[in-house]
Amino acid sequence: MQRKRQALILLCLCVLGLAPGCWDSRELNELAITVGLGLDKSGDNVKVTTQIVNPGEVASKQGNQGNRMPFTTISSTEQTVIEALRKQTIILPRAVFTSHLRILVIGEELARDGILKVMDGLSRNREMRSDFYIIVARDAEAEDILATLTPMERISAYKMFKTLEMSAEEWAPTVDVEMDQLLHDLANPLKDTVLAGMVIEGNKEVGSEAHNLDRSKPFTSLVFSGLALFRDDKLVDWLNSQESKGYNYIMNNVDTTAGHLACPDGDGFIAMEVTHAKSSINGSVDQEGEPFIDLSFQLEENVGEAQCEMDLSDTASLERLERVATRQLEEIVRQTIAKAQRNKADIFGFGERIEDAAPREWLRLKDDWRERFAKLKVNIEVDLKVRRIGTTINPLSDRKE
Amino acid sequence: MGMLTKLLRSWVARSTPAPSKPSEDDRARPISGRLGQDFAVIKQAFGGSVDVAGVEISLDPQGRQKIGLAYIQGLVNSAAVQDLTKESLILRASDFGDALIQSSSIAEKEALLRNLIAPIGSIARVGTIDEVLAAMLSGFAVILAEGLPCGFSTDTRKDSDRTVEEPATQSVVRGPREGFTESLETNVSLVRKRIRSPQLWLETSRIGRATQTEVGLMYLKGTADEAVIEEARRRLARIDIDGILESSYIEELIQDETATLFPTMYNTERPDVTAAGLLEGRIAIVVDGTPFVLLAPALFIQFYQSAEDYYQRFEFATLIRLLRYVCFFITLLAPALYIAITTFHQELLPSPLLFNLAAQREGIPFPAFVEALIMEVTFEILREAGVRLPKTVGQAVSIVGALVIGQSAVEAGLVSPGMVIVVAITAISNFVIPSFNMGISIRILRFVLMVIAAIFGLFGVTMGLVAIVQHLCTLRSFGVPYMSPMAPYNNADQKDTILRLPQWAMFARPRHLTRNRIRQRDARAAGPRHKD
Numbered sequence: 001m002q003r004k005r006q007a008l009i010l011l012c013l014c015v016l017g018l019a020p021g022c023w024d025s026r027e028l029n030e031l032a033i034t035v036g037l038g039l040d041k042s043g044d045n046v047k048v049t050t051q052i053v054n055p056g057e058v059a060s061k062q063g064n065q066g067n068r069m070p071f072t073t074i075s076s077t078e079q080t081v082i083e084a085l086r087k088q089t090i091i092l093p094r095a096v097f098t099s100h101l102r103i104l105v106i107g108e109e110l111a112r113d114g115i116l117k118v119m120d121g122l123s124r125n126r127e128m129r130s131d132f133y134i135i136v137a138r139d140a141e142a143e144d145i146l147a148t149l150t151p152m153e154r155i156s157a158y159k160m161f162k163t164l165e166m167s168a169e170e171w172a173p174t175v176d177v178e179m180d181q182l183l184h185d186l187a188n189p190l191k192d193t194v195l196a197g198m199v200i201e202g203n204k205e206v207g208s209e210a211h212n213l214d215r216s217k218p219f220t221s222l223v224f225s226g227l228a229l230f231r232d233d234k235l236v237d238w239l240n241s242q243e244s245k246g247y248n249y250i251m252n253n254v255d256t257t258a259g260h261l262a263c264p265d266g267d268g269f270i271a272m273e274v275t276h277a278k279s280s281i282n283g284s285v286d287q288e289g290e291p292f293i294d295l296s297f298q299l300e301e302n303v304g305e306a307q308c309e310m311d312l313s314d315t316a317s318l319e320r321l322e323r324v325a326t327r328q329l330e331e332i333v334r335q336t337i338a339k340a341q342r343n344k345a346d347i348f349g350f351g352e353r354i355e356d357a358a359p360r361e362w363l364r365l366k367d368d369w370r371e372r373f374a375k376l377k378v379n380i381e382v383d384l385k386v387r388r389i390g391t392t393i394n395p396l397s398d399r400k401e
Numbered sequence: 402m403g404m405l406t407k408l409l410r411s412w413v414a415r416s417t418p419a420p421s422k423p424s425e426d427d428r429a430r431p432i433s434g435r436l437g438q439d440f441a442v443i444k445q446a447f448g449g450s451v452d453v454a455g456v457e458i459s460l461d462p463q464g465r466q467k468i469g470l471a472y473i474q475g476l477v478n479s480a481a482v483q484d485l486t487k488e489s490l491i492l493r494a495s496d497f498g499d500a501l502i503q504s505s506s507i508a509e510k511e512a513l514l515r516n517l518i519a520p521i522g523s524i525a526r527v528g529t530i531d532e533v534l535a536a537m538l539s540g541f542a543v544i545l546a547e548g549l550p551c552g553f554s555t556d557t558r559k560d561s562d563r564t565v566e567e568p569a570t571q572s573v574v575r576g577p578r579e580g581f582t583e584s585l586e587t588n589v590s591l592v593r594k595r596i597r598s599p600q601l602w603l604e605t606s607r608i609g610r611a612t613q614t615e616v617g618l619m620y621l622k623g624t625a626d627e628a629v630i631e632e633a634r635r636r637l638a639r640i641d642i643d644g645i646l647e648s649s650y651i652e653e654l655i656q657d658e659t660a661t662l663f664p665t666m667y668n669t670e671r672p673d674v675t676a677a678g679l680l681e682g683r684i685a686i687v688v689d690g691t692p693f694v695l696l697a698p699a700l701f702i703q704f705y706q707s708a709e710d711y712y713q714r715f716e717f718a719t720l721i722r723l724l725r726y727v728c729f730f731i732t733l734l735a736p737a738l739y740i741a742i743t744t745f746h747q748e749l750l751p752s753p754l755l756f757n758l759a760a761q762r763e764g765i766p767f768p769a770f771v772e773a774l775i776m777e778v779t780f781e782i783l784r785e786a787g788v789r790l791p792k793t794v795g796q797a798v799s800i801v802g803a804l805v806i807g808q809s810a811v812e813a814g815l816v817s818p819g820m821v822i823v824v825a826i827t828a829i830s831n832f833v834i835p836s837f838n839m840g841i842s843i844r845i846l847r848f849v850l851m852v853i854a855a856i857f858g859l860f861g862v863t864m865g866l867v868a869i870v871q872h873l874c875t876l877r878s879f880g881v882p883y884m885s886p887m888a889p890y891n892n893a894d895q896k897d898t899i900l901r902l903p904q905w906a907m908f909a910r911p912r913h914l915t916r917n918r919i920r921q922r923d924a925r926a927a928g929p930r931h932k933d
Contacts, residue, residue, distance in 0.1 A: 025745055025768075025855070025858070026744060026747070027744055027762065027768055027769060028743050028744075028747065028755070028758055028759040028769070029759060029762040029763050029764075029765065031747060031759065033747075033752075033755060033756065035752070053756055053759075055755075055757070055759035055760035056760045056763050058756045059756055059757045059759075059761070097747065099747060100747075100752045100755060102752070127748070158752075
């Protein structure tokens, strides 16, 4: 009896070793490491483009760097995204591995059509992390963007990822939206969203050829330009660079940036570096039951470049600068809000603020919120200080005399 | 593990022949008192070996009283035997000699002979032939007298011991350079030199039917736990084996748990480590013929501590200890984690690292597990060869090893450079573990974890670690939990576990080892006087 039981336990252990086997083990050289994913509309189907790293070309090891490309782009078309991804194995010798995805590019046509359907497969996929950025190919197909070769960062998905990260930090007019934030916004029926747009500058055919990089100034480059404004899951409009900046000011996304003002006297411009920016959005409902938004900004700026004639050693002129800068900020913000209101897309989440402030009223307001948003009253209050003027005092043009 | 032990035991029981009954010859034979006959019996007992010498000396011209000297040539110091013969010449002329000749009663004869040879020193009475044989085998000369049914053994042992040298294992930068030798006496004296206390007790016994190896049980009376001493005594007494050639024989025979990879007794070549162990309340088992002394009870953490921890400043010692624990995890887990992450959990790697590793793996014909196995086995081969080969050839092996493991295997496309780094760091980390036998345990477990990692990934590695911890927690060394003072947790003993606090903060002995815990009464007393 005892021996029988021992034998049984041993047998179980052996089977345990064999049964799960190594069913999901994959060696590193069996993976097609996908860093960029593109979605385009192709008739009724979706065209999925993957940007796959050629590790041998990218690794730090010297030598054996032939004329091969740092990455390969492959497209396949199917009814669903997941099918298309798996279908790529008819071209590739390896399975698509998406855990290291850095960027998801959505073609403009598909974006105008609505992205809700295609996002489902990606959010369901257990292999994918949710920390990649999502951008929209402006006037272009995602496939062409992913195929373009870029200097410095040899893998273009990385180039886009890092450029977006950098520019969101140093230059206000872009947004870095990650997968989970987008899904969150899409799931909220009253909040709309924006995504960074990317254009191909130059000839898109040349961009994917090796000689694109044979010149110190590439023939074709990838450049971020404006923000795609979504109503629900559909692209409806583009914010230009001023409006994009306005959007970021409102959303408290700006840490540092730079902007210019027209000189108070005479022509020329004066560049202001924003060193600190903070915004707060407060929603409320007035006596008549009308909702309104209070926006307040706190900014600190430095004089970065002065091309005009003015005496910067005088505090009075700095105060003038502050007034001009305040006026300009108000204008940018108004312009941005106006565009969003025109498109009836609450990209700022004003609705949520009003719900926070007046949950009871909100029950009444939310049914026709889009219409109300278009007419929403927004009060703007700006507290702007010019702190420093840099390592010199008066403009160079002044000192000529 | 319990099941494994049972299996082992049942297998042993089946394959062991029933012990034969002791033959007539094994029983104690008396000394007849007739020299000629006794010598004949002795010679016969050794099968007529030529190195057995029996000398008869007559004390008077008539040959009325003869005394005999029996010894084994080569085991005795010939100068000492010569001295003995000279003594007997003096005896011829002395009154003692006459008295011996004239005395008639056996008791009187014995007393006379004892008085006579007392100045020689270290005399012991032997009553049976077997005792005579045992004494002779230890290098003693046995003095017999005609008409006396007993004899006396005197110490004529040859001092063939090697001198005290620096120990080859467990070397330190700062600390004593003395190491144990193969002689029990020297080893005991080396410890006594460090603990000059009458409380240091030594009990010796002979173990091994054929080898009659002297085994000493040493402890600090009043500090060591009486229960542990009693247990050790009992276990030593139960040993019934033909020979003990090294302390490992004892270790394997008396350890608590046989079916474990982990050592539950500590061995050391260093008298200072032994002394420290005794002072903490451990017992030491000294075996004649080997420089390795056993210490028990042994705890898991003990194997990660070095004598040097106490000879360097405590901050440094603590950092080095932490480093050792890190190395423990590296040497146990590095190849397993590498396999698990590169074959199951590629998403855990930073992307640039993934690209690099993937690029290295291009063109490697084996799966990561096989690759790791090849490298690990190659390394183990080289290491084993390095240990066995003569020192002069050893260098050649290390050159070949460096080339084979490093450059060539990569260039030949057998393994990836990343794997070489993993194996190298694993190997180096293993050498950081101060105790060689713990290092072996980890080496074996590393292979087990590699297999698990190749099948189940990180999940399997985690389960493997859980199993190891569970096993460790079931172990005991002479009744003391192996993982103490971590499991069961004991706050006071943390002072010398992962950390090594300064000496003034360590005023109590480990709780699990002794009840007599006071080490320093006033920890601050030795410091500078504080102004009141």
